Amino acid sequence: MKNKKTLANEEIKHLAKLSALDLTDEEIEKYGDQLSETLDYVENLNELKTATVKEAHSVTESKDVFFEDGAENKRSLKEEIVFRNSKKTKNSQFVVDRILKS
Amino acid sequence: MIDMKDYVPVIGLEIHVELSTKSKMFCQCSADFFGKRPNSLVCPVCLGLPGALPVPNKKAVEWTVKIGKALNCKINPESKFDRKHYFYPDLPKGYQISQYDEPIAVGGFLEANKKKFRIHRVHLEEDTGKLTHEGKDSLVDFNRSGVPLVEIVTEPDFTNSEDVVAFLKELHTIIKEYLQVSDANMDQGSMRLEPNISIKKVDDKNLPNYKVEVKNINSFNFVKRAIEFELKRQLELLQKGETPIQETRGFNEKKGITVPQRTKEGAEDYRYFPEPDIPPLSFTQKYVEEVEIPELPAQKTKRYEKNYNLREHDAFILTRDGKMATYFEKVMEEIRDKAKGQKVANLIINKKIDSTASVKELTEKLKDQSEGRKTDLGSLESAIVAVLEGHPKEIKEYQSGKENIIMFFVGQVMREMKGQANPQVVKQELEKKLKK
Amino acid sequence: MNILGKSYVELLGLLNSKKISTKELHEYFSKREKKYNKELNVFLTLAENPGVEGEMPLAYKDNYNTEGIRTTASSKVLDSYISPYDATVVERLKKSKTYVFGKTNLDAWAHGASTETSDYGATKNPWDTSRVPGGSSGGSAAATASYLMPATIGSDTGGSIRCPASWCGVVGLKPTYGRVSRYGVIAMGSSFDCPGPLSWHVEDCALLLSHMAGFDPYDATTSSKPVPAYMEKLNAEKKLKIGIAESFFENVDKEVKKKIEEALEILRKMGHIEKKIKMLNPKHALSAYTILQRSEVSSNLGRYDGIRYGNDRSFFKEEAKKRIMLGTYTLSHGYYDQYYKKAQKVRALIIEDFKKAFDDVDIIIAPSTPSTAVKLGEFKKYPFFGEQMDILNEPANVSGIPSINIPVGLDSKRLPVGMQIMGRQFDEETILNVSYKFQRETNFFNMRETLLKKYHD
Known part of the structure; x- marks a missing residue:
């Protein structure tokens, strides 16, 4: 008998929404299975005791990396380049279907 | 001021201040974007192009420490940036680089109207692009994207709109005039305010179980009106036995009212996690001590x-x-x-x-x-003569030693002159005459 | 002049002494591309212009921004995207007299270990075209193995240089995280991504690394540690302590194990000493990596909304969608502590584990992959194939240490076996040295000569 899936279809739908992805019902079912299996596998992390361990945000020990305010801008993009890869522009701006506010 | 009956307002403020650094927060594009041609101050970083990476602006971090110090905050010895995720056309990366659980400054206060208002935290983040609407389209300009933004959050210590306005004005003066880290112009959007407003019963020790956030307030005048309207609206609901909905509302300046904005189902899940592209920040005691703030x-x-x-x-x-x-x-x-x-x-x-x-x-x-206006010596002469003629008794008293009666004469002459004389000069001339 | 199989270093020498011209090189490799690319599907885009005289041709995995040249990350989301700028690595290599010859195929967004998730068709393994070349830098590895390029540039996030290098039988180097700038490389796992070189020759990797490495003001995670003269250190005398951890040999193919043992015997004869060490089981690195990488992926792919460039999110395919969603889950409210935070804590343990090991030994040797190249289509049988195939590679990514894959022979199916040599942080010098000496000693068992008979001019 198959165990209850770790990720139910409802959760997959919610995740898709949070990730701004459109999924078909078939995809929801299929992904749910595979993602659940993946989540089951990573449970092995609980074999390691980490109560007193501090999270590693990075593998480097760097700190305080900055740039100086007012430094020369060598990466400024010219107008043709800014819009070269965009589909719809108007008055030097990018166009989106109207966003409804309230 | 409204009569709150047996209720008391519970108001907290969230203030955003755009820093007037030369460069943006994470790239070298100019941060002076107001009035510039759209999308002319952009690079791969602030445009969110594939492969671009952020590097923090040193001055923006320093200025945030300054603001924290000016607000009597504790500067955290360790701080970091985090990613805050949501989708919106003016947010090019699909996340904003902000600060979540380790902000630069915490736990301060600022006095206004002789009261102390506590500051919860001060943190640093980047601004978004600007979205405008035209017919069926929405247009996006990324000149503002990546400009450094300081967010100041107060505790819900305010109980009326007058205090809020006094507090904001004091904060504005500090930031604009004294620290000079921002134009703090509410009209142009370099200082933005979002009050959180709710109401509780006077004897209730707990915070209310709802709060209403109000956006789109563009001047100190509107702050007062927005708060007053909101308090009235919430009071009416509570008195009917209803709890105001927890929501975000927008202030409509033409009508002077707040209106509901599109509500999202459930709270937004920003999925914060530490920004892997930027190493953490550390502030030693020595560094914090050396950050200069002027007399406030x-x-x-x-x-x-x-x-x-x-x-x-x-x-x-x-x-x-x-x-x-x-x-x-x-x-x-x-x-x-x-x-x-x-x-x-x-x-x-x-x-x-x-x-x-x-x-x-x-x-x-x-x-x-x-010393008053230049004294007309001609009129003075006549006035003195007139006064002395009319007060022979007082002249005798002066000449017999009561010298301070001179002030009586000065007063009389000043009256004669209808104040158009210099009292010193009057006194001098009187003395000349009386001593003859 | 016989060019076939010559190292990048050698060709550069010939170019500098004018015994060969850039024009000749460009024609040579263009001819080979025309002859073999249809079958192998290595190149996605060829640059329009040959380089200036004196420049070497170089191909980049298509997740590198190359100014004026199409860059897709093998995804239809960026189908017609023309890069507005050069990645720092590209810029530095251009300054070191190279030009962009073309862009190579990868698993879309670098998600995978077989190059099969590319939206432009899978790349084939030159040793056996019914099999995958490995991934995600499959195009770069296959191009290198079949000598469609003297050397190529790839990226390794969870084994994406070492796995295809292993399955294609070439040298592939994953430098220390932070040694090479990520600026301009389309981000996959921000705290894991490592740009690196591939070639038949260790000296090529050393030379290319010396050009690529170093602090970059545009990438705050790069190290300001000085860059050693890798080429000079290749021949230095070293007697090293080699750490062997049993947990890295679990569930590994018998034939793979055999070839590694034979390679270790050679290293012993060269004067190095083996020591058994105890290390955390790689399955934990696999789990930590899967969670953290997918979390970062879900975030890094958020910018693809089709507004400023590219196509909208409906152009994402299955693997990308699955990874985005899992990453969103592990970061979401209520699950963050259980997954993301826990994985970060385990990451700290793994970093510590390696630090401790390197107090004891100088390098750690293990197989790069548990098996040799699998058949096309095999990946469908696994719930998270990409990460699972790279179980032995991921510990190095999780801890940030450098690791190099070198070919150590063929199995009974005539497929390459790859061995990885892991070193201390910023000690590329040592792993390059050992690999270089091993190549000098064995000529990698003539694997290059063998394969290039098949891919003759």
């Missing part, structure tokens, strides 16, 4: 009252404007007469002299003012 308006005001004997009201006005205050002190330094403090203050405040005038010009005006 509250201290300066008290000092003026004490050292120059100014009325509180006048000291307050002088300290609202950095240039004015500096000029005042420069003048006082040169004339070295603390007693003249109030008079100098008056001149400056009443705009009888401006801060570009030299000290000499000011002392001249001072003399003119305290």
Whole structure:
């Protein structure tokens, strides 16, 4: 008998929404299975005791990396380049279907 | 002020301040975007192009520490940036680089209207692009994307709109005039305010179980109106036995009301996690101590009252404007007469002299003012003669030794002259005549 | 002049002494591309212009921004995207007299270990075209193995250089995280991504690394540690302590194990000493990596909304969608502590584990992959194939240490076996040295000569 899936279809739908992805019902079912299996596998992390361990945000020990305010801008993009890869522009701006506010 | 009956407002503020650094927060594009051609101040970083990476602006971090210090906060020895995720066309990366659980500054306070209002935290983040609407389309300009933004969050310590306005004005003065880290212009959006407003019963020790956030307030005037409207609206609901909905509302300045904005189902899940592209920040005690902040308006005001004997009201006005205050002190330094403090203050405040005038010009005006107009010696002569003729008894008293009766004569002559005389000069001329 | 199989270093020498011209090189490799690319599907885009005289041709995995040249990350989301700028690595290599010859195929967004998730068709393994070349830098590895390029540039986030290098039988180097700038490389796992070189020759990797490495003001995670003269150190005398951890040999193919043992015997004869060490089981690195990488992926792919560039999110395919969603889950409210935070804590343990090991030994040797190249289509049988195939590679990514894959022979199916040599942080010098000496000693068992008979001019 198959165990209850770790990720139910409802959760997959919610995740898709949070990730701004459109999924078909078939995809929801299929992904749910595979993602659940993946989540089951990573449970092995609980074999390691980490109560007193501090999270590693990075593998480097760097700190305080900055740039100086007012430094020369060598990466400024010219107008043709800014819009070269965009589909719809108007008055030097990018166009989106109207966003409804309230 | 509304009659809150047996309720009391619970108001907290979230203020965003755009820093006036030269460069943006994570790239070298110019941060001076106001009025520039759309999408002319962009690079792969602030446009969110594939492969671009952020590197933090040193000055923006320093200035955030300054703001934290000015607000009496504790500067965290360790801090970091985090990613805050949501989708919106003006957010090019699909996340905003902000700070979540390790902000730069925490736990401070600021006084206004003689009350202390606590600051919960001060953190640093990047601004978004600008979205405008035209017919069926929405247009996006990324010039503002990546400009450094400081967010200041207060505790819900405010109970009325007057205090809120006083607090905001004090904060504005500190940030714009004293620290000079931002234009803090509410009209242009370099200072933005979102009050969180709710109401509880006077004897309730807990915070209310809802709060309403109000957006789109663009001036100090509107702050008061928005809060007042909201308090009235919430009070009415509560009195009916209803709990106001927890929501975000927008202030409509034309109608002076707040209206609901599109509600999202459930709270937004920003999925914060530490920004892997930026190493953490560390602030040693030495560093924090060395970050200079000038004498702040509250201290300066008290000092003026004490050292120059100014009325509180006048000291307050002088300290609202950095240039004015500096000029005042420069003048006082040169004339070295603390007693003249109030008079100098008056001149400056009443705009009888401006801060570009030299000290000499000011002392001249001072003399003119305290010594009145140039005295017409001809009319003075007549006035003195008239007064002396009318007061033979008092002349005898003066001549018999009661010298301070001269002030009586001065007063009489001043009346004759309808005040258009210099009392010193009057006294001198009287003495000349009386001693004959 | 016989060019076939010559190292990048050698060709550069010939170019500098004018015994060969850039024009000749460009024609040579263009001819080979025309001959073999249809079958192998290595190149996605060829640059329009040959380089200036004196420049070497170089191909980049298509997740590198190359100014004026199409860059897709093998995804239809960026189908017609023309890069507006050069990645720092590209810029530095251009300054070191190279030009962009073309862009190579990868698993879309670098998600995978077989190059099969590319939206432009899978790349084939030159040793057996019914099999995958490995991934995600499959195009780069296959191009290198079949000598469609003297050397190529790839990226390794969870084994994406070492796995295809292993399955294609070439040298592939994953430098220390932070040694090479990521600026301009389309981000996959921000705290894991490592740009690196591939070639038949260790000296090529050393030379290319010396050009690529170093602090970059545009990438705050790069190290300001000085860059050693890798080429000079290749021949230095070293007697090293080699750490062997049993947990890295679990569930590994018998034949793979055999070839590694034979390679270790050679290293012993060269004067190095083996020591058994105890290390955390790689399955934990696999789990930590899967969670953290997918979390970062879900975030890094958020910018693809089709507004400023590219196509909208409906152009994402299955693997990308699955990874985005899992990453969103592990970061979401209520699950963050259980997954993301826990994985970060385990990451700290793994970093510590390696630090401790390197107090004891100088390098750690293990197989790069548990098996040799699998057949096309095999990946469908696994719930998270990409990460699972790279179980032995991921510990190095999780801890940030450098690791190099070198070919150590063929199995009974005539497929390459790859061995990885892991070193201390910023000690690329040592792993390059050992690999270089091993190549000098064995000529990698003539694997290059063998394969290039098949891919003759």
